[in-house]
Amino acid sequence: MTHATVLYDAPGPRARTRSRIISVVGVIAVAALLGWVVWRLAQPQVAVNGNVTPSMLSASRWDVLAYGEVWRYIGSGVWNTLRAAAVAMVGALLVGVLFAFGRLADTALIRIPTTVLLEFFRGMPVLLMMLFILLVASTGAFWAVVIALIIYNGAIVGEALRAGIVSLNKGQREAGLSIGLTPVRTRLMIEFPQAFVQMLPILIAQMVVLLKDTSLGYIVAYPELAKTVKDMANYYGNGYMFTFWLVAVVIYLAINLAVSWFGRRMARFAAARGGKADAGPGATDPGGAGPTAAAAGGAAAVAAAGGAAGGAAGGAAGGGSENS
Amino acid sequence: MDVLIANADDVFAGFLMTLRLLLFGGLGAMVIGLIVATMRISPVASLRAFATVYTELVRNIPLTLLLFFMVFVLPLIATSKPPYEVLASIGLAIYTSPFVAEALRSGINGVPVGQAEAARSIGLAFGQTLTLIVLPQALRMVVPPLINVFIALTKNTSVAGGFFVVELFATARQLTNANGQAVIPILIGVACFYLLITIPLGLIAGQIEKKVRVLR
Numbered sequence: 272m273t274h275a276t277v278l279y280d281a282p283g284p285r286a287r288t289r290s291r292i293i294s295v296v297g298v299i300a301v302a303a304l305l306g307w308v309v310w311r312l313a314q315p316q317v318a319v320n321g322n323v324t325p326s327m328l329s330a331s332r333w334d335v336l337a338y339g340e341v342w343r344y345i346g347s348g349v350w351n352t353l354r355a356a357a358v359a360m361v362g363a364l365l366v367g368v369l370f371a372f373g374r375l376a377d378t379a380l381i382r383i384p385t386t387v388l389l390e391f392f393r394g395m396p397v398l399l400m401m402l403f404i405l406l407v408a409s410t411g412a413f414w415a416v417v418i419a420l421i422i423y424n425g426a427i428v429g430e431a432l433r434a435g436i437v438s439l440n441k442g443q444r445e446a447g448l449s450i451g452l453t454p455v456r457t458r459l460m461i462e463f464p465q466a467f468v469q470m471l472p473i474l475i476a477q478m479v480v481l482l483k484d485t486s487l488g489y490i491v492a493y494p495e496l497a498k499t500v501k502d503m504a505n506y507y508g509n510g511y512m513f514t515f516w517l518v519a520v521v522i523y524l525a526i527n528l529a530v531s532w533f534g535r536r537m538a539r540f541a542a543a544r545g546g547k548a549d550a551g552p553g554a555t556d557p558g559g560a561g562p563t564a565a566a567a568g569g570a571a572a573v574a575a576a577g578g579a580a581g582g583a584a585g586g587a588a589g590g591g592s593e594n595s
Numbered sequence: 596m597d598v599l600i601a602n603a604d605d606v607f608a609g610f611l612m613t614l615r616l617l618l619f620g621g622l623g624a625m626v627i628g629l630i631v632a633t634m635r636i637s638p639v640a641s642l643r644a645f646a647t648v649y650t651e652l653v654r655n656i657p658l659t660l661l662l663f664f665m666v667f668v669l670p671l672i673a674t675s676k677p678p679y680e681v682l683a684s685i686g687l688a689i690y691t692s693p694f695v696a697e698a699l700r701s702g703i704n705g706v707p708v709g710q711a712e713a714a715r716s717i718g719l720a721f722g723q724t725l726t727l728i729v730l731p732q733a734l735r736m737v738v739p740p741l742i743n744v745f746i747a748l749t750k751n752t753s754v755a756g757g758f759f760v761v762e763l764f765a766t767a768r769q770l771t772n773a774n775g776q777a778v779i780p781i782l783i784g785v786a787c788f789y790l791l792i793t794i795p796l797g798l799i800a801g802q803i804e805k806k807v808r809v810l811r
Binding site: 276277278279280282286290293294295297298301311312316324327390391393394395396397398399402403406407479483484485486487489490497500501504509512513516519520523524527528531 | 636640658660667668710711750751757794
């Protein structure tokens with residue numbers, strides 16, 4: 272691990288010894304912490320009134336996972352989550368393209384309203400949008416979740432695509448127009464594909480965010496994974512709350528890490544094909560702040576930040592590219 | 596509109612609660628994020644690995660599930676039960692911390708290596724290199740992404756409304772339940788309160804970003 276960083280030189284023998292010592296101490300400390308947590312969970316609880324509840328690790332809390340119907344419920348929750356996410360992802364990409372069109376329109380008549388609308392959609396919580404659609408359009412929970420996710424993430428995808436198009440080499444559009452393509456076809460055939468590849472890491476990160484945001488369906492009573500888990504805990508008893516929660520977390524982690532990994536592969540594949548899929552670090556998007564690239568001139572910031580040591584590819588790749 | 600005016604104090608109380616969640620969650624996220632970022636840029640490989648694992652794990656758990664843990668699971672394990680507002684703030688802080696850490700790290704790593712090499716070559720010590728050369732540049736690069744993180748946090752506070760914390764979203768829900776005829780004005784009014792926080796922050800971030808770009 273001798274990669275150059277801004278902060279320190281390549282470590283010499285003494286620094287290496289010191290870092291080894293710190294490493295050992297750190298590992299022991301983390302192991303102790305984890306051990307304490309497990310031990311704490313394994314203690315039976317004695318409430319103030321003398322009621323003893325069994326420990327979190329006792330068999331009585333886990334036997335429920337042997338029931339076939341429990342897994343059927345969990346399966347239906349996962350299916351609902353994935354279904355909503357899949358529909359919303361496709362929709363968000365399409366709506367994003369439309370938004371990007373509107374933002375880049377030649378007439379101010381289209382451009383300005385689109386910009387205002389985008390700001391509005393990006394500035395309010397998805398949850399509020401879900402409630403709005405649920406109450407105003409009375410679509411039912413599934414479509415409320417999906418449409419809100421489409422509008423919100425579409426706005427962010429649109430911003431990312433716009434930033435990608437703006438950062439394209441000058442002359443791409445002119446070249447398209449000069450060989451006789453109409454403006455719309457130039458956008459669709461020349462500019463969008465390039466912007467898409469360039470912004471792929473950010474788009475993938477946004478898709479993971481969308482996946483996580485489907486869990487907001489819990490609050491508007493859409494029976495996705497989190498809601499299913501809560502309902503099951505109510506049905507089988509609160510004693511199983513921890514068990515079900517853990518199962519849900521493991522499932523979510525598996526899905527999201529798989530999507531992130533797949534996204535990294537895609538970005539690398541696209542980069543190998545000649546695209547510049549180097550989004551650099553900083554495209555962090557905690558549950559939807561528009562990625563940095565969505566801010567005005569974000570592409571420039573991304574370009575400036577890219578290529579640094581250990582630049583993580585967008586928000587999707589945490590440390591995957593540290594040692595590549 | 597008159598529904599909003601009639602219930603102005605409720606809406607205002609909700610807005611205050613949203614601001615409190617933003618403040619406490621943000622402060623907590625800054626503290627945890629700073630620690631994680633320091634670990635991630637340290638020369639010690641194992642600390643880097645821990646920080647990376649933490650970042651990847653927390654980042655891939657939905658906020659809903661984190662708050663679910665804080666509100667439903669934790670009280671079953673712990674002996675005492677703090678108020679929901681505190682639990683939600685802690686959940687928001689934990690959820691936001693990896694994003695803060697990433698923003699900080701990308702800022703530090705965004706400073707060209709040549710800058711530090713130049714500083715060392717003219718004989719500056721590690722502390723001087725850090726405080727005079729690296730950090731001043733890194734801080735400028737860090738502010739816009741950090742602001743974006745806080746914008747996201749502002750919107751994420753609404754999730755706490757689904758977990759017994761009466762903030763803006765929960766207030767909106769109550770009001771729409773009570774006044775079915777005025778759903779649209781209520782929700783648009785509440786959305787404006789969110790925009791009141793997010794849009795100025797976004798504008799500030801954009802401005803700073805423009806300034807930083809002139810620098811380099």
